[in-house]
Amino acid sequence: MTKGTGHARQQILEVASRLFYREGFRAVGVDTIVEQSGVAKMTLYRYFPSKDDLIVAYLEQSNNKFWQWFDESISSHLDAPRDQLIALFQALGTQTITSSCHGCSFQTAAAEFPEPQHPGHRVALAHKQAVRARLYDLATKAGATSPGALADQLLLLMDGAFVAARMFNDATTTPANQVAQAAAILIQIQFPS
Amino acid sequence: MTKGTGHARQQILEVASRLFYREGFRAVGVDTIVEQSGVAKMTLYRYFPSKDDLIVAYLEQSNNKFWQWFDESISSHLDAPRDQLIALFQALGTQTITSSCHGCSFQTAAAEFPEPQHPGHRVALAHKQAVRARLYDLATKAGATSPGALADQLLLLMDGAFVAARMFNDATTTPANQVAQAAAILIQIQFPS
DNA sequence: AAGTATATAGACAGGTCTGTATCATGTCAA
DNA sequence: TTGACATGATACAGACCTGTCTATATACTT
Numbered sequence: 001m002t003k004g005t006g007h008a009r010q011q012i013l014e015v016a017s018r019l020f021y022r023e024g025f026r027a028v029g030v031d032t033i034v035e036q037s038g039v040a041k042m043t044l045y046r047y048f049p050s051k052d053d054l055i056v057a058y059l060e061q062s063n064n065k066f067w068q069w070f071d072e073s074i075s076s077h078l079d080a081p082r083d084q085l086i087a088l089f090q091a092l093g094t095q096t097i098t099s100s101c102h103g104c105s106f107q108t109a110a111a112e113f114p115e116p117q118h119p120g121h122r123v124a125l126a127h128k129q130a131v132r133a134r135l136y137d138l139a140t141k142a143g144a145t146s147p148g149a150l151a152d153q154l155l156l157l158m159d160g161a162f163v164a165a166r167m168f169n170d171a172t173t174t175p176a177n178q179v180a181q182a183a184a185i186l187i188q189i190q191f192p193s
Numbered sequence: 194m195t196k197g198t199g200h201a202r203q204q205i206l207e208v209a210s211r212l213f214y215r216e217g218f219r220a221v222g223v224d225t226i227v228e229q230s231g232v233a234k235m236t237l238y239r240y241f242p243s244k245d246d247l248i249v250a251y252l253e254q255s256n257n258k259f260w261q262w263f264d265e266s267i268s269s270h271l272d273a274p275r276d277q278l279i280a281l282f283q284a285l286g287t288q289t290i291t292s293s294c295h296g297c298s299f300q301t302a303a304a305e306f307p308e309p310q311h312p313g314h315r316v317a318l319a320h321k322q323a324v325r326a327r328l329y330d331l332a333t334k335a336g337a338t339s340p341g342a343l344a345d346q347l348l349l350l351m352d353g354a355f356v357a358a359r360m361f362n363d364a365t366t367t368p369a370n371q372v373a374q375a376a377a378i379l380i381q382i383q384f385p386s
Numbered sequence: 387a388a389g390t391a392t393a394t395a396g397a398c399a400g401g402t403c404t405g406t407a408t409c410a411t412g413t414c415a416a
Numbered sequence: 417t418t419g420a421c422a423t424g425a426t427a428c429a430g431a432c433c434t435g436t437c438t439a440t441a442t443a444c445t446t
Binding site for chain 2: 022023024026027102103106107108110111112114116124125128129132149151152153155156157158159160161162163164166167168169170171175176177178179181182185186189
């Protein structure tokens with residue numbers, strides 16, 4: 001059964017990811033993660049010296065997956081940054097109306113760890129700033145009139161869509177349906193024809 | 194010192210509001226609320242039979258304060274619903290860049306209590322649906338081309354601004370600065386001249 | 387074959403959580 | 417004055433939390 005170095009670590013991280021994402025950080029105890037991972041408690045604490053370390057590891061993995069999704073969603077429009085922004089928010093709309101989408105893990109981290117110096121909050125803020133910078137980069141490359149304004153406006157829409165994904169998850173309709181349309185309008189305004 | 198029936202209840206609710214809003218629900222224990230309220234533990238449990246009841250009472254009070262703020266922010270433009278929407282999001286921008294603003298308590302409730310049947314989640318969802326309905330009402334009265342679409346787009350911006358208020362609270366600049374501008378664009382599009 | 391690294395199993399410590407029980411105290415009305 | 421009632425103070429129960437400790441088993445390497 002035991003597959004040598006690293007296998008247990010990955011198993012722990014997968015179980016922790018699922019539980020943290022669906023139930024939150026404080027709501028999930030280390031014992032639950034240990035039990036569902038099928039590993040010993042000491043194994044968890046060997047790879048992750050504290051629960052906060054496990055939380056940070058989860059958030060960093062979540063960050064990596066986000067950027068994979070981000071890059072993939074804009075990969076069809078290389079060298080057309082304006083179309084990339086459009087495609088990004090179309091993909092975001094599709095993503096956030098999915099029933100398996102429960103919002104943004106970095107929003108949850110910021111909500112559960114409000115202290116700015118908490119490692120979970122720091123990682124979450126760094127993520128959002130990176131997204132903001134990436135949107136600014138795309139807006140600039142697209143030649144937007146006010147790339148900083150556009151980036152911030154789009155970031156508001158993105159976070160709003162993630163909030164809706166968590167709030168309206170069981171509702172029949174969700175405001176997230178409008179995120180692509182709203183983004184398209186805000187983008188178009190930046191390019192007076 | 195004792196001021197008769199109800200004084201202790203209000204004191205408890207005020208302390209709980211401050212702590213819940215700043216630190217979250219699970220992070221704040223009943224003992225802390227009791228200690229900072231200067232009341233006996235049994236007094237708290239007389240007025241609020243469980244912590245969940247106290248959480249719901251806080252959220253309902255938060256809901257009332259939200260609508261007070263909402264109505265006041267649009268009170269200068271009675272019988273001009275389009276201007277009311279503009280004024281609302283100007284007020285929201287002012288609110289969410291204030292350092293004392295730590296986001297939306299209903300977002301936090303939905304994040305910490307993901308189960309839809311949890312009383313905290315139910316109250317939070319009901320609040321957001323009410324905001325959505327009110328925005329739809331204003332958009333309709335304003336004669337928007339697609340009032341449902343506009344209401345949803347504006348709700349996305351509002352929630353995005355509250356996320357930014359919590360995330361970027363200590364940052365020098367925040368995307369919330371752009372919420373009024375973005376709202377103005379989305380509103381204007383609904384009224385082709 | 388022996389040793390080293392990694393894993394399991396489970397008890398345990400010390401703290402915190404929600405919620406309950408007990409008894410004393412102060413106020414106000416009849 | 418006496419009784420009703422809201423409250424204060426404090427201990428307590430039982431559960432859960434993070435993190436540690438010990439002892440044992442398994443696999444790979446040399």
